[in-house]
Amino acid sequence: MTKAHPLTRARRSQTLISQRDAATEQAAVHGDSLRRGWWSRGPLVPSLLGLDGSGLRSHHASGRDTMLHVSLNQAGSRFLVHGGDPKGRDKINRIISSWPGWARVAVAGRSGVSTYAGPRSIPSALALSSTQLELEWEDSARAGASVLLKSFERARQVLEGPLSEAIAQVRSWPHERKPFRHQICAVAAILQLEGRVLLADDMGLGKTSTALWASHALSSDRTLILCPASVKFNWEAEITATLGKRAVVVIDGSKKERINQFGEMRKRFEKAKHLFVIINYDLLKHLSHEQLSMLGRFVRGRMVIMDESHYLKNHESERSQIVKRSFCPSEGGAQWRLGLTGTPIRNTVEDLYHQHELVRPGTYHSFNWFLNRFTEQSIMKVPYRKGGKTLYKTLKKVRRAKNEKELNQIVNTIQIRRLKKDVLDLPEAITTYPQLELDPHTAKVYAAMRDYALLLLEEQDDSASILSPVCRTAVEAAARCEQIAQGCVGGVPEELMPRLSATLTNHAAKVEGKPGWLVFPSASKLVHLQEGLDSVKLQDGQSVTFCRFIAPLLWLEAKRLGVAVTGSMGLKRRQEVFDAFQAGDIRELYISVRIAEGFNLYAAQDEFFLGRDWAWAINSQAVARCHRMRQTGTVNVQMPFVRGTIEVRQHSVLLQKEKDADNTLCFQTIADLKEALS
Incomplete structure (x- = not known):
């Protein structure tokens, strides 16, 4: 089944763009053709990013898979497509045959260059010496691409230009929290890119507030926030601090509690003007099909925020597949998609692939295409046993990046990243207060110590100072509760050892240089x-x-x-x-x-x-x-x-x-x- 290219879907808000920039109105009309599914599989974004003002640039690829790449000539509006496999003509034709946007095709064959009216008219028996095709855009396709390029350029201008230009792009700001300059510029750029951005600002530059302001600026009445469990309740606090009072539903707890929370969400679905639903990634796999479908309907045509999006870098993981299938499919799903991470690349550049694909599906031809185009790989043979025999499976391991300049051009159309050193006008340090939960093992130790401390405190006068010598034993027990919350404990009372002995043996570590102290690595x-x-x-x-x-x-x-x-x-x-x-x-x-x-x-x-x-x-x-x-x-x-x-x-x-x-x-x-x- 042929899939429409994602950048066709990125033009769903074409009317909004034309209102912001009347000069592109005619191009926007032509751009409607993009939304009708002109684009099939193929790296259109790399095509648009190949602009360097020097005319036609062709990209050669080799290998049996006949990797394709296209680049745009600004003057002639032509593309070259090269296939490295001389026998790959059929593969090339199958891909370009679904691109009716091409008005003319010039094929370099053994007998010279032949011109055809369109991809479908290429004779099936044509033998190619270099499998090279020169494709020319129709006027409407060229106009639609022009609109896309202009949106990229406008986003760059508001990020780098005067603050007044960025402020003019945003209709209003909530008064609960004052934004910094770089946050104002980021929100304006997100608007220009129609709400499909990977916001990869350095840690501490306020990505959470920026994303919430973007939700407000895009007038999204329903927003789904996906995040790690450790920051789930922090998001709830940030919504109030940034936007004021809003309806918020946090999906958490047992199966029964989640049923009640989804019921509350259903009640607020139509009533609340601005409803936020927060759920952590690992909880998604425990939801029923009905609950996932409900979240999908909730976010359809609205906004999804994927916090710490590097959690989704593995496109084969269960959580990544659920997010893609339910909230960020190639067609439908959330209209506005924001990924947030301070470290988009945790290991190698392959981490970028799925984060970009969730935000803007179809940015790359495929994962294999991405690996072959932008990484150098080594082959590893991993032994395993089967039926009493030692067998080997071959794995490809990414060693380093390549074609970095070209990849950066692609990244710059979908990703906003500013380093702290580039934001020099921040007047003060940015302090955040993440809210965490006790892990099960530490929680067991904490509960026992808390009960013990309360038992001792009950024996004291409520009005007594905690610094009173007679309260020392009780206060020390309470202080150990604080230690446990921070992942350590300075000794455990003998009365609690029968209850905690197994937990301490299996889940605590001794500390060299601090006799009697234990640390809980899983805290x-x-x-x-x-x-x-x-x-x-x-x-x-x-x-x-x-x-x-x-x-x-x-x-x-x-x-x-x-x-x-x-x-x-x-x-x-x-x-x-x-x-x-x-x-x-x-x-x-x-x-x-x-x-x-x-x-x-x-x-x-x-x-x-x-x-x-x-x-x-x-x-x-x-x-x-x-x-x-x-x-x-x-x-x-x-x-x-x-x-x-x-x-x-x-x-x-x-x-x-x-x-x-x-x-x-x-x-x-x-x-x-x-x-x-x-």
């Missing part, structure tokens, strides 16, 4: 932190991690290639470490938040808080180690907290008290602590 905070550190590392950046407790810092030092800086380190050695970090010889530092003052770390632009201090001023000092004079980029500060733990209380205290929070600890009572643990 959500440690997993989230290491993912962030890996993302910075992939971008060749440097990072600083702060924590109240020493054990996780020492564990990170032993596991990774960074250096832990604690109060026990001598001042001279400490300064040597900081100097080496500034020089780029050390890429990661893990620092006790209590000693975070009196030194400069402006070489880093990413700060992570595994655990915050209860005093706002101490945390502020830590942030200022990187966010200070001579810092050349925006500082991204992540301060995650774990839902359902004592960290929720800590988070609210720090937000409410701000600079006065350094005194709040002295005034907390036993009653306050019991409330925080409950």
Whole structure:
């Protein structure tokens, strides 16, 4: 079955484009032909990207699959198609036969060049010496392509031009949060590209808010947000902070709870003016066919946001197939599609393929075409046993990229990416508060410690200060709850060992240099932190991690290639470490938040808080180690907290008290602590 090229579908909003730019109205009329399915399989986007002003550029491909590539001559509006296989004429003809947009075909054969009225008129018995065809556009096809190229150019202009031009593209802004310049420009560019963009800005540049503003600017009354489980509730908070009060349904919990949530979504489907539905990727495979169909109907003709889109880089994975089939098919599905990621390439350039295809299907001819065109591969033989025999299967492993200039031309029409160093006018550090959930093993330990702490606190006077000596044992038990939320624990009471012995044996690790301390490698905070550190590392950046407790810092030092800086380190050695970090010889530092003052770390632009201090001023000092004079980029500060733990209380205290929070600890009572643990 012949599929229409995706860029034909990208013109569904052609009327909107013509309203924005009356000068292209006639071209838009011709562009309607694109929507009727002119384009079949074939890399039209690479065609449009081959424009370098130097006339006709032809791309040769070799191999038995007869890979095809086309490029546009600006002056003559002609394409050349080359097939590397002399016997590949039938393959070429099958592909171009469904392109009625060609008015004339010139074929170079053994007897010279022959001209035909169209692809279908090429004699089937024609023998080709080079399988070279020169194809000329019909006027309407040429006009439609011109509209596409103009939209790319307008997007580039609003990203690079005066701020006033970008502001003029957006009708209104919600007043809840003030956008930065780069966010205004990104929203305007997304409008020009008709809402089909991979927003790959550097971490900490506010992609979440930008995507929500784009949803508002595109007037999408229904928006589906797909994201990792760790940021699901953070999206809920960001919607309110960015757009104000909106109807939000978060799909989460047990099967029964999800049934109720879908029922709520069904009720709000028609009533709410702006409805957001949030679901994590891994939950999709647990939905029933009816529930997936309901989400598909919900997003049809509306907007889907794919946060951390690198989760979908494997086009063969179950989650990728569900997203493509249900929300981002080649025909139908979501009209506006935004992918968000700070690291679009996690390993090699092949990671780009499916992220681009979800946003704009048909950007590339096929996955194999992409690999052959843009990567160098090596062949690996992997042994496996079958029926008592050792057999081998052949795998292709991508070694490196090739044809980078050409690939970048394609990427620039679908992807927006600005680095922190390019956004120099941000006045302050960008702080985010990801909301995480306890993993099952750590949750079991936390629940036991919480119950134990509450039992001890019940024996104390509610009005007593938590600093009172008589409350020490109970307060220490409560403090261990905070440790567990951050992925460690400084000892477990004997009373709890029968209940927790198996869990601690199988899921906790000892820490060298901290006798009696344990670390939980599967803890959500440690997993989230290491993912962030890996993302910075992939971008060749440097990072600083702060924590109240020493054990996780020492564990990170032993596991990774960074250096832990604690109060026990001598001042001279400490300064040597900081100097080496500034020089780029050390890429990661893990620092006790209590000693975070009196030194400069402006070489880093990413700060992570595994655990915050209860005093706002101490945390502020830590942030200022990187966010200070001579810092050349925006500082991204992540301060995650774990839902359902004592960290929720800590988070609210720090937000409410701000600079006065350094005194709040002295005034907390036993009653306050019991409330925080409950």
